[in-house]
Every structure is written in C-alpha cells, then in structure tokens.
Amino acid sequence: MEDLSIVHTWPPELETKVSNLKLPIYLDYSATTPMDERVAAKMAQYLTIDGAFGNPASRSHEFGWEAEKAVDLARQQVADLINADPRDIVWTSGATESDNLAIKGAAHFYRKKGNHIITVKTEHKAVLDTCRQLEREGYEVTYLDPEDNGLIVLDKLKAAVTSETILISVMHVNNEIGVIQDIRSIGEFARENKIIFHVDAAQSAGKVDIDMETMKVDLMSFSAHKIYGPKGIGALYVRRKPRVRLEAQMHGGGHERGLRSGTLATHQIVGMGEAFRIAKEEMASDTDRIRMLRDRLYNGLKDVEEVYLNGDYDHRIAGSLNISFNYVEGESLIMALRDLAVSSGSACTSASLEPSYVLRALGRNDELAHSSIRFTIGRFTTVEEVDYTIDLVAKAVDKLRDLSPLWDMYKDGIDLSSVEWVAH
Amino acid sequence: MAYSEKVLDHYENPRNVGIIDDDLSVGTGMVGAPACGDVMKLQIKVGDDGIIQDAKFKTYGCGSAIASSSLVTEWVKGKSLDEAGEIKNTHIAEELSLPPVKIHCSVLAEDAIAAAIEDYRQKHQ
Numbered sequence: 001m002e003d004l005s006i007v008h009t010w011p012p013e014l015e016t017k018v019s020n021l022k023l024p025i026y027l028d029y030s031a032t033t034p035m036d037e038r039v040a041a042k043m044a045q046y047l048t049i050d051g052a053f054g055n056p057a058s059r060s061h062e063f064g065w066e067a068e069k070a071v072d073l074a075r076q077q078v079a080d081l082i083n084a085d086p087r088d089i090v091w092t093s094g095a096t097e098s099d100n101l102a103i104k105g106a107a108h109f110y111r112k113k114g115n116h117i118i119t120v121k122t123e124h125k126a127v128l129d130t131c132r133q134l135e136r137e138g139y140e141v142t143y144l145d146p147e148d149n150g151l152i153v154l155d156k157l158k159a160a161v162t163s164e165t166i167l168i169s170v171m172h173v174n175n176e177i178g179v180i181q182d183i184r185s186i187g188e189f190a191r192e193n194k195i196i197f198h199v200d201a202a203q204s205a206g207k208v209d210i211d212m213e214t215m216k217v218d219l220m221s222f223s224a225h226k227i228y229g230p231k232g233i234g235a236l237y238v239r240r241k242p243r244v245r246l247e248a249q250m251h252g253g254g255h256e257r258g259l260r261s262g263t264l265a266t267h268q269i270v271g272m273g274e275a276f277r278i279a280k281e282e283m284a285s286d287t288d289r290i291r292m293l294r295d296r297l298y299n300g301l302k303d304v305e306e307v308y309l310n311g312d313y314d315h316r317i318a319g320s321l322n323i324s325f326n327y328v329e330g331e332s333l334i335m336a337l338r339d340l341a342v343s344s345g346s347a348c349t350s351a352s353l354e355p356s357y358v359l360r361a362l363g364r365n366d367e368l369a370h371s372s373i374r375f376t377i378g379r380f381t382t383v384e385e386v387d388y389t390i391d392l393v394a395k396a397v398d399k400l401r402d403l404s405p406l407w408d409m410y411k412d413g414i415d416l417s418s419v420e421w422v423a424h
Numbered sequence: 425m426a427y428s429e430k431v432l433d434h435y436e437n438p439r440n441v442g443i444i445d446d447d448l449s450v451g452t453g454m455v456g457a458p459a460c461g462d463v464m465k466l467q468i469k470v471g472d473d474g475i476i477q478d479a480k481f482k483t484y485g486c487g488s489a490i491a492s493s494s495l496v497t498e499w500v501k502g503k504s505l506d507e508a509g510e511i512k513n514t515h516i517a518e519e520l521s522l523p524p525v526k527i528h529c530s531v532l533a534e535d536a537i538a539a540a541i542e543d544y545r546q547k548h549q
Contacts, residue, residue, distance in 0.1 A: 329461050331486035335427065335435060355461070366459040403441055403490060405465035405482035406458060421457035422539070 025385045026341045029226075029319060029378030030175050030203060035271070036228035036379070042274040043230065046070060046267040056264045057255065067266045074273025078222065078235055081205060081276045084212040087240060090256045091269055094234035095202035096126040097249075098221035099169075101236055101260065102198045103130045105246030106167050106219065107139060110196065114164035116140045120152055121361040123171050127200055131169075140164065148363050149312035150179035154189065167196045172204035172220075176358040176374060177311030178320025180208055187216035196244060202226055202234075206279030207287065207317045212237065218244045224268070228379060229275030233268035236260075286379055291318035293377050293386050298323075300390030304397055306410070308368055310359055319377040324359075324368040327407040328400040333373060336396035340389055343374045367406070367416070427487055428521040434491035439498050442480040444469050448547055453539025456532050461485060464493045466536035468500060468508070470544055476500045476508055481536075488526040492516050492533035505541050 026034075045051045046067070056071045058064025075086040092098045107117060119131055121143045131141045142160045146152050152170065168190050173180050183199050190197035201210060202223040212220070220237040224230055238244055238259065252261040279286075298321055301307060306326035325333060330344035355369035364372075375389070401407040409416060427435075444450050444467045451470065456463040462485040469478040479497035483490045495516055500508040516522075516530035 327484065329485050329489075331461075332435070332490060335432075335487040366461075370458070370461045403438060403482060404484045405454065405463055406484045408443070408482060416458065421459075421463070422455050422535075 021384055021388055023339045024341050025339060025389060027375045027377060027381070027385075027389065028341045028343055029381075030178070030374065030376040031343060032225050032231065033228045033378055034380065035230055036275060036278055038278060039229055039271050039274045043267045043271040046270050052266065054266075056266055057253070067264075070266055070270050071264055074269045074276075077273035077277040077280075081280045082201075082210040082212050082220070082237065083214075084237055085240070088212070088237050090236045090238055090259050091264055092234045092236055092260055093232055094225075095124075095200060095221045095223035096234075098223075098234050098236035099124070099126040099198075099200055100130050101246060101249050102219040102221060102238075103127065103167065103169055104134065104249055105259075106196050106198065106244070107134050108247040109245045110166045114162075114166040116142070116162050116164035117167045117169065118142045118144065118157065118160050118165060119169040120144045120146060120171070122146055122150065122174055122176075122358045123169065124175055124200055124202070127169050127171065146361060149315070150174060150177050150310075150362055151312055151315060152181060154182070154185055157186065158189065161193065161195070165193075165195050167198060169198040169200070171200040171202075172210070173201070173208060173317050174311070174358065175203050176356060177322045177362070178203075178316040178376070179311040180204070180315045180317060183217060184215050190218075191216040203317070206276065206283055207319070212239075219246075222272075224272035224275055227275050227279050230268055230271040233265060233272045235272065282379075287318045290377050290379070290381070293381055293383065294319055294321055294375075296383070297321060297375060297377070297386050297389060300386070301393060304394055308364075310362060310364065310368075310372055319381075321375040321377075322359075322372055323375070324364065324372040325397050326368060326371060327404050327410055328371050328397055329404075330371050330373065332400055333371065333396060336400060337373070337392060339392060340375075344372060365417075430520045431487050431491040431522075434494040434520075435487045438490060438494045440478075440480050440494065441482065443467070443482070444478065444480050451540040451542070451544025451547070453536045453541070453543055455535045455539050456485070458484065462489050462529065462532055464489065464532055464536040466493060466496065466533075466540045468537075468540045468544065470505065474504050476503055476505070485529065485532075486526070488520065488522055489529040489532065491520050492522075492529045493536060495519060496533045496537055500537060505544065508537055509541055511537055 052066040054063025054067040056067040075089050078089050079086040135141050144152055170181050170186055172183055187197050196218045198219040199217050200221045205222050206227040218239045222235040224233045248259050250261045255261045308324040310322040334344045355366055359369035449470050451468045454465045465482045467480045468476045471477045479500045481493040481497045483493045513530035513534040516533055517527050
C-alpha cells in the first residue's frame with residue numbers, strides 16, 4: 001500500500017493534495033469484496049472453544065444444537081433475501097460449486113428426458129467449463145450469442161430449444177459488464193415448456209431484487225464473497241415446488257437433504273447469513289449511493305475521445321462500469337493505473353493472447369476488447385476516490401495515446417481495419 | 425503482476441517517444457497487430473556514414489512491450505546498421521528481466537529493428 005507522499009514522475013498537477021485517500025483504491029468489487037465488519041464479528045463467535053464451534057450435525061449434545069441453530073438462522077437469512085423458504089437452500093463452497101451441482105446434477109438426473117442444454121457465451125467459466133465437461137460426456141450444448149448490449153433475446157433462446165432440451169442456464173448479472181438479464185421472462189418460458197432453469201446469481205444477490213415466489217427459476221447459485229461475506233461459502237437454491245431433483249456431486253454423510261455432503265462450516269455459513277441479512281436491509285440505500293458514484297465516474301470519463309461503454313447502460317447493476325479506451329492497450333493502462341485496483345479485458349493479464357471472451361461475444365473487435373477496464377464500485381467507495389480515479393484515468397489515457405502508433409494513425413484518418421499487419 | 429524496476433522505469437520515463445519525418449535518411453518499421461495487443465513502430469535516422477543518429481518509437485502494447493521498444497531506441501543510437509541488426513531479443517529480455525510470458529515483447533522489438541533497417545535499405549538499393 002502506497003501513501004500519497006510518494007511522488008510519481010507524472011505531470012505535477014497529478015500529485016495530489018493532502019487527503020486521507022488510501023492507495024491503491026479498490027475498484028474491483030466484482031472480483032471480491034472486503035467482509036463487512038459486522039460479518040467478521042459474527043463469524044468470530046463460532047471459532048474457538050469459547051464460541052459455538054460444534055458440528056451442526058452432532059445431534060446428541062448442546063455444542064451441535066447451538067451450531068445447528070446458527071445454521072438455521074443463516075439459512076433463513078439467505079432465504080429472506082430472495083423470498084424463498086429456508087428448506088430450499090443448500091450450502092456449498094461457493095457459486096462455482098453451486099453451478100457445478102446445479103448443471104451436472106440436473107443434467108445427470110434428467111438424462112433420460114433429454115441431453116440438450118442451452119446457455120450463453122458470456123456465462124462465467126464455472127458454467128461454461130461445466131457445460132464443456134458435459135459435452136465430453138455426450139451432452140449437446142448450445143451457446144447463445146448475446147446482442148451487442150450484452151442482453152439475450154428471448155426469441156433466439158426459444159428458437160434453440162429442441163425436444164431434447166432439459167436445462168437452460170443464464171446468469172442474472174454478468175461479472176464483466178454488469179448487465180442484467182431478464183430472467184423473469186426466461187423463467188416463464190422455461191416453466192411453460194417444462195425445462196429446468198438455472199440462474200447464476202453470484203453477482204446479483206443483494207444488488208438486484210430477486211423474488212423466488214414470482215420468478216420461475218428452479219436452481220439459483222449464490223456466493224458470499226461478492227456481497228461482503230467470506231470467501232469459500234455459497235449456496236444453491238433448489239426449488240421444492242415444483243420439485244427439482246439433482247444428482248449429488250459430493251457424497252459422504254447425506255447432508256443438505258443428500259444433495260451436498262460434508263460437515264457444515266458454521267462460521268462461514270453464519271458469515272454468509274449475516275452478509276445476506278445486511279444486504280436485504282441496506283440494498284436500496286447502498287444501490288442509490290453506488291449508482292450516484294458510478295454515474296459520476298462515467299460522466300467524468302465519457303468525454304475522453306474514443307471511449308466505449310461495454311454492455312447496456314440501463315440494464316446494468318449500479319456499481320459496474322466496463323469501458324474500452326480505444327488505441328490504448330489494457331495492460332499498459334492497468335500499469336498506468338497502479339493506484340487503482342481494477343481489472344482489464346486485456347489478454348496480457350491472462351496467460352493467453354486472446355482478449356476477453358465476454359467482450360468478443362458482444363461483437364467488440366480485438367483492439368477494443370484489449371483496451372477495456374472494468375471498474376466496479378461498492379459499499380466502501382467514496383466520492384474522493386471516484387474523483388481521483390477520473391483524474392488519474394484521463395491523464396493515463398493521454399500519456400498512453402502519446403505513445404501509441406494506433407492513435408497517430410487514427411488522428412491521421414487512417415482506417416485501421418484496412419491495414420495489413422505484419423503479425424508474428 | 426509485478427513489473428521489474430527497469431520495465432517500470434522505461435514506462436514512467438520512456439526514451440525517444442515520437443515521430444521522425446519521413447525522408448531518404450529514415451527507415452521505418454511497423455510490426456505486430458492490434459489483435460495480438462502489440463504494435464510497435466520504430467524509426468531510425470541514418471547518417472551518410474551509415475551510423476544511426478536518432479531513433480524514435482511508438483508502441484501500443486503492455487508495459488513490457490513499451491519498455492522493449494524504448495530500450496531498443498536507446499541501444500541503436502550510434503550503431504551501424506549491421507551492428508543494430510545484431511541486437512537479439514534475448515539481450516532485451518535479459519536487460520529488462522522479462523518473465524517467460526513477456527518474451528514475445530522482446531521478439532517483437534527485435535522484429536521492429538529488422539523492419540526499420542530493411543525499410544532503410546530498400547530505399548537505398
């Protein structure tokens with residue numbers, strides 16, 4: 001962690017006035033969130049010998065009963081956020097495991113009904129890689145293309161359905177671009193056609209309203225660490241009315257109605273419950289505040305020349321902003337923005353030379369996919385941090401464009417798509 | 425991702441950023457492709473004595489790419505065309521302590537010099 005007394009060899013106007021800004025500024029809330037202090041305090045009560053450390057499955061003594069009570073309460077808290085019954089909630093190690101359990105579990109259980117699954121190209125790897133695995137097992141998977149704004153069109157989904165379709169999986173909110181899919185309509189369609197509908201809600205729970213009474217979703221994945229809870233714990237909503245069956249992926253003791261064996265991590269579960277309780281109470285006020293900050297950031301940046309917003313502006317969660325800065329490469333931009341913790345759609349930040357698959361699926365060309373930055377704002381972001389960010393980003397983009405041959409060519413009116421590149 | 429100090433230095437204080445107006449004494453090489461996330465443009469101004477008097481670069485690419493091309497403009501100044509052609513990507517990578525995943529940036533810089541030299545030579549055939 002740097003403090004502001006360190007001087008960059010940047011334009012002097014960027015050496016900031018004394019303030020209580022702590023650098024680097026965290027703007028990667030979609031990657032993970034710090035735990036809310038209230039969550040950490042709650043969890044601490046379930047760890048040591050003075051706390052409720054018992055195994056919730058110990059039926060025969062007070063230690064077990066106390067832990068079980070805490071788990072029951074947390075289950076209710078998670079259910080309350082989504083207007084579900086606590087009996088619908090299955091604890092897992094995180095949204096990745098929930099996705100695996102939902103998709104493999106449903107696909108395997110209903111294999112006699114059919115072997116076709118429909119999902120979207122922009123899903124999280126936890127869904128895509130699980131589908132690839134099922135393809136290796138002989139299932140057929142259709143990966144739908146979203147529109148340029150990141151949203152999928154219901155008619156295209158309908159057109160993909162066959163008599164073999166048993167499962168549809170569409171994420172509620174996309175982790176890279178923040179767009180919100182219309183899962184309500186998809187759910188109506190799926191239910192009418194008796195196709196199981198799974199939704200990865202890792203990025204939406206606590207940020208967007210979810211009502212399982214009215215949304216016809218059969219399976220829904222949740223993560224704690226995206227909403228100020230601990231890492232390593234998640235949940236899967238499994239509908240009981242109408243009943244959805246799954247083949248368990250973890251065996252050994254029959255916990256969670258046989259769906260997910262393994263001793264329940266009381267402290268983790270309590271943390272998730274508390275995080276979801278706080279989310280339910282503070283979602284409206286958090287969202288207003290975060291949206292105000294996000295809009296401030298966007299307004300500060302959109303006047304920079306050749307800046308492109310990735311994903312629909314309106315159908316997006318309040319804290320998310322994914323922007324491409326044309327003619328500037330993403331990793332060099334991230335290096336220039338070392339005082340910010342953000343993530344990039346650039347290939348350089350991963351091991352391959354391929355840019356973000358999500359941005360490519362939106363139809364973004366390679367340059368724009370390479371030069372994207374994802375800013376995600378959260379509960380602890382301040383106005384000061386946003387203003388500093390605007391300033392820093394504008395200056396960084398300027399400096400990098402001064403260095404960029406592509407910017408020169410653009411300024412000279414050369415159409416880059418007509419150039420024959422000597423690639424290596 | 426941790427960057428080496430040398431890479432950071434070239435990035436914060438890049439040497440020889442700019443454009444040389446094209447004429448017979450100038451060789452220009454442009455290599456790479458936006459699709460790969462790396463484009464380097466290297467220019468050399470060659471004196472009548474065959475010695476490189478000035479070099480400028482412009483790069484679209486990550487920190488390692490910027491550093492590699494910046495370093496190369498430093499190294500070619502004062503060299504003859506043949507000597508400049510002997511600069512290998514391994515020298516660049518070593519000087520900048522590039523990690524394996526960034527070696528291709530140094531390869532591109534080597535290609536850029538070769539392209540600039542070739543362009544100059546073509547003009548003087």
